[in-house]
Structures are given as structure tokens and as C-alpha cells.
Amino acid sequence: MCINIAIGREAAAENRILVSRNEDCGRNHWSRYVAYRSEPEYASGRVVRDGMWTLGNGLRVAVPKTRFAYSAMPSAAAPGETPRHLHEGRGINENNVAVSTTGTLQINALANAIDPLLAEGGIDGSIIPTLILPQALTARHGVELLGTYLQKHGAGEARGVIVADPFEAWYLENGSAHHWIAVRIPADSYLVVANGLRIHGIDLYGPDVLHSAGLFEFVAEYRLLERPDRRRFDFAQAFGVPETSHGLDRIWLAQKYLTPSLQQGPRQPQYPLFLKPDGELCVTDVMAVLRAACQWMELEGRPPRPGAPRRTAESHIICLNAKMPTELQGLIWQAIGTPLGAPYLPLYHALQEIPHELGMNAPPQEGNSAYRAFGELFSLAGSAGPGALAALQAVWQEQERELVFQQRHLESMLLSMYHQSPQNAVAFAQHYSTGSILQLVEKAHRERHRLLNGRPDGTDDA
Template identity: 40%
Template structure:
């Protein structure tokens, strides 16, 4: 094959599989009284259309704009710039600067300086009837730009819901999806169901929700303004276009009106998550809808959420039947964000972040006070790069796959990742208590310590992953050598 043909083939493959599409994510949201740590929690697997799409951690500082300034988003939508853009963190696509004039594409999650956390999005499908009467807008609000747009302006979860809703009302939505918000007081789950209609529900303090990709909000009272927010005229619009046979404002089914119920690709995962967290609640598999909120059998920890986000159907009724597991090989990153009501404001937000795929990376806790992250977490593209944390951890997954040495290294990789994560979870409470006491004596010292601690954990995790990768590659290389007889080997040594 000529060099030209090789390049042509490579280009053809890239055009088919390297499209920046976030797909099929799974989330768990937890109220503070359902949480083992007392923190509100939002979390999500970011599943992608390919398994070699690097993510980069980023910290955006505060930024001022002049009157009349406009921000042009990656899809061409122009929106007025705020007077001040708040500091926030994000998890960007590697190609953000190629696809967006402000370098903000698929930021996925983050926390801003006012302790507003956001995770966006769980993509969803509209039903044909809703699509016909309120179609999506080509140049509307979409996942690619949503996180930075909201975190740079809102100061609370409730305000964030209203701000995103106002954007959808004004500019229209380009996608149907679900979005999570949390501050130190409350968590909200929001769904955009059509070009201009949306709804959001406050997560009960003593319950949790599992979200796959279908629209999920149902059985809500539209008149309960303390716990429900929605687009103007939602009930009237639903009645006018007969999106529900008998719309009931006190028992409204947004998911049925705008979404597609009973898609096994989604409901299998919803059942799985609820089965893990509330096993005592016996539910039939493959129902069209499951309860939006449930009480857990025991208070939910970071480890419990991680188990859900990595789960498959082994040992359940869906073994061999499940349309797809929750933890998949094309999960590009996963995050669990804890918002602590009882911590000093600067130390209230902890982001448990996997550097890469959830099955081959530990959740690493970082405090939302860092001004920067280690350089290796800001590097990596769609080709292997040994100076990238994302690729280093992702390569461990490749080495652990059944295609390499018949899965010989899987047990080793799993053991190292499990051990590292167990240590981080076990020690986190002690570190948190220490920081809380330190803050009382010296606020600046506590904040600086939290920043250094977070960066240290990230760097140490990378260094250990590099060492493990080196050991496995050394063993793999050695294994490719021919097995010589003692006589042959003795001769080789003397040559």
C-alpha cells in the first residue's frame, strides 16, 4: 500500500469515527440527607462515540467584558457577554480550540467561585409529535456550550435553572437533554424537552435519582413553585397540541409528553441503578417508567455511586439481556461532585474526577480552589500521547483488554486502581476535617493546602499510572521473545 493510500485510509477512518459526539451518559443525583457524607452529590459518566477522545481539565479565571461585547458559541449562536464571567472549572474536549472561538466545547462539568456545580448533559430523544409542534432550533442552546455559559454567570442552583431556561426560551434549544445543578443547599434536575419547553425539579433531601438518556421527569405538581420550575405556558401547550391524553397539572408527566418511554437502552440502566441503591424495592425489569426519586437502602457514598457508574448486569435478571451496561469502554471521563453544607465556602466543593475511562481510572478528589492543574492533565488529543494523563490511564485499559495477552493484565490493573481509589476515599474524611480546623486558624493556609493537596494527588496518580504502564509494557515486550531451549540460550549469551 502506498503512503498516499495509507493516508487516505486514515483520513477516511477519522471522518467516520472521530466525530465529537457525547452520547449515552448515565447520572446519579443524591440529596444531602441521602448522602453518607452529608454532601449533596451530582455525578455522571460522559460516554462518547469513540474511546480515544482525550479530555482536559481546565480552570477558567474571572474575566471582564465591555458593554456590548458578544460571545460567539461553537455552533454560531451569538449571546450578550456578561459584565463579569465568574471563575469556574471544566473538563473540556481536546479539540475545543479548533471548534470554538472561546475554546469552550463539551466542558461537561464544573464548579464556579460561588459554589454552583453543574453537569451537562444526559442526551435524550424527543417523540415525533413534540418534535413536530416545537422543533429543535438549529442554532440553539446545546451541550457543547452549556456548562461554561451558565457557570460563568449564575450563583445558585435555582438561579442556574432559571438562566438556562431563559436561554432556551429566547434562543431555542438545539437538543433535548437532562442537566444537573447543585449548590451547598439544594440540587436540581432539569430537562429540556423540545425547542422551547423545559422543566426542572428539586431533588428531595432524602432521595436520589438515576438518569439514563430518556426524559425522566413525571408525577410532578406544576403548581409547587418551591420544588418545580418550568417554561411558561407548558401545561397549556401540552393541552393544545394533545401531547398527553389528559394533562394533569398536579400529576404532570413531562417525559411522556415530550420524550420516548420504554426505550430499553435507557430503562435497563435506570433499573440497574435503582436496584443497586434500593435493592429492597422490588421492581419489574423493563417498565416504561420508573420512579424518578427513591430512598436508598443505606446512605449513599462516593463508592456507591462509583459502583453504579461502573456497573454491568452480571448477577441480575438482566444478565445477557441488558441493552448496554452503565460502565462502557467509550466512557471518556466520569465525575462525582460533592457540595458540603458544613464546610467553609472555599472548601465546600470537592470534585471526584477520573483522569480517563471510569474502569481504568480512580476517582481522585480535588478541591475547587486550584488556580491550575498539573500540565499532564491539560494535554492529549485523539492519538496516543505519553505526556498526557488521559492517555496514560486510557492505555492501562488497552493493556488490560482481553485482546492483549488474553486479559492477563486486567487483574493487575483493576487491583491497582481499586487500591488507589480505596485509599483516597478512606483518607478523604480525615483531610476534610483537618482542613476545616486549619481554616479556623488560618484561612489562606487552608486554601493553599487544599490546592497543593489536590495537585499532589493528581500528579501522584499520574506518576503511579506511568510506572504501572511501564512495568506492563516491559512484561509484554519480554513475552514476545521466542522461547529458546537451554542450549540455544546458552549459545546466544556467548555470542
């Protein structure tokens, strides 16, 4: 049960695009690691034959002409598995185009019967960043590429995808194998998605809307809507199913936090697609929502449902800042595992030499991997009682406040450095990311030692 939040430039502090996601899993998972792809997968002859590129899920497409470098966060292979099926999740390419795949979406039986999802070899979330990031010039171009692939090859699952660059963000979702729609998120607004189709009330003639060819005619012919309206088109109702209570709770909670002036009841059938926040939003606001638990008065008496359960594989907040030089426009605040027990690490997209603690060669369950350091500490704090877990979360949030404060001043320094030496400025940003990772992994080890040798609330013995 994932949640995504995307924020337009004018809605965010200091005019930067924010794209975030909690990647939640319904079962235990293997960790993710950080990677930098100086060349895309199809640069290797191992996966190319007769001009066709075979991706990890079996999809075959013509080899693209472009080869943009990109950063990503693939899944680590479980024992006995091959890392071939990359499932990269999120990433940014050298043009500062970011892709964040949302959770799988549910579609209705009628839509799926008419244009059924492919059993194998179609477009699915596991290959979308791998497919789009090496090619996209801009966010809109990335959406157009993905839409073209969907119409030509078909989808293996219903999926939402956020594609952004430093100037705009788009949200695309498909409701069948070949039909899709994408909307540009207004600059002064934000979007929240939680495992259900969300696009509704859209003008299909609008300049900020893209969609599959023949979408309206398909909906009208097969009566997916009783009275389809091109000017207020409801893609979610045509192709989707009613939101789960868990998904509705997450949307309501996020909108309540980001726009508290708007009075909305919990578990309404449909919430606004775009909303303006009550004030400029910053990265710490997004961190708070991604960690939030549903404990509002209207939901009292129901079990708490955290925005980030224990089985969260990773959580990220991608910041795209057009005011920075090209190489420094992308910054990813990355939590390894659940943000309930791990801090958000500031990783510049320019980070090409990945520290061992975040790399593929750090086994998730062994050695000094960040995944193990944060995961073991979280489990230990949870078993030691609510006082220990609350103390741990306070430690990480204090660390994050320091890093966010430092980041504002660091950007000014990087700009000054870049005017004198772009190479040195980029190198400094890489060193900063590496140093932050090592500092917080070491902090996790110290906190673990303190819990093992101190009192249950995490404090040391006098």
C-alpha cells in the same frame, strides 16, 4: 449513552450533595482536560461585539453583568480543529454552584413538529456550563437562568442538566425548542437519568417545580397527553419517546444497587423518578454504580452492558459539602477516560494551577498526559486477558479506598488550618490535589511497565 446520578443531602453520608456522570460517546473522542477560568469567556473582546457574546456553537446572547470564576473540563481539540468550541461538560463556580450536563434526550415527532429544535445557534449541551457557571448565584438561580435562555433563544437539542449547590440539587430537561421543566431533587432521595426524558408525576403547582410559561396549555392544546393533569404532570410522556433497553437497564441497575430492598423487574416502561436509598450513600457507592456491568440474574443470557464502556470520555462525581469553608466546599472525583481503566482523582475546586498532566498543553496522545497514561494502561490490560484487567481494576479501587479514607481526615485538618490561615488551608488543598494526580499517573506508568515485563495477570516474575 450517558448516565447521571444525583443524590440529596440527607441521602448521602455526612450531608453532602453528590452529582455524577459518565460521559459516554458513540464514537472515538478526543480527551478532556481540566481548566480553571479566573474570568469567563466574555471578559475577552474577541467574542463580544455590540454588547453581544457569541458562544462556541454560534449562539449570541447579551453579555452578562457578572463574572464568576469557575473550574471546568473542556474537550481537547482534534488535529486541525480550533479549541473555540469549548464543550466544558461539567464545572463548579466560585459560589459553589455545580453544573453537569446529561446526555442528549430523545423527543417525539409531534412535539418537535410543533416547536422544532433549532438547526443551529440554539442552547445545547456544549455551551450550557460556559453560559451558566459565570452567572449563577445558587442552584435555583442557575436553573432559572437556563430556563430563561431556553424560552428566549430556543434549544438546539433536547438535553437534561443537573444544577446543584451545597444545599440543594435540581434537574432540568427540555422537551422542545422552548418548553422545559425542572424539579428539585428531594433531600432524602436520589435521581438516575440515562438518555431519556425522566420527569413524570409532578405537581406543576409545587414549590419544588419550575417550568416554561404556558407549558400545560401547550401540552393540552396540541394533545401531547390524552388527559393532562396539573397535579400529576407527565412531561416525559408528553415530549419523550419510549426509553431504549440500554437506558432502562442502566436505571434499573442503579436503583437495584442503591435501593436493593425495592423489587423491580428489568426493562419496565417507567421507573420511579426519585427513590430513597436503603442507607446513606457515599462516593464509593457511586463509583461502584458508574462502573457496574449488567450481570444480574434477570439479565442473564444477554450481552453484558457496562455502565462505563471503553468510549467513556470522562466520569465525575462532584461532592458539595456545606460544612466546609466556601473555598473548600467543592471536591470533584474525576476519572480521565473510562473508570473501568482509570482511578477517580480527588480535585478540589480550589485547584487553580492545573498540573501539566491534566492541562490543555498536555497533548492527549503524546507526552505524559493523564489521558494517555490511563488509556494506554487500560488497553494493554485488556489485551493481556481478563486476569490483567481485573488486577488493574483492583489496584485502582484500592487506591481510591485509601484516598476516600484520607479525605475524611483531611477535611478535619483543613478546617483547623482554615481557622488559623484561610490562605494556607486553600494552598494545602491545592497541593493535595496536585500530589494525588502525580502519584496516580506515576502509578499508571509503573503498572504499564509491570504488564510489559511481567506475566499476563499483571504480577511480576519471581
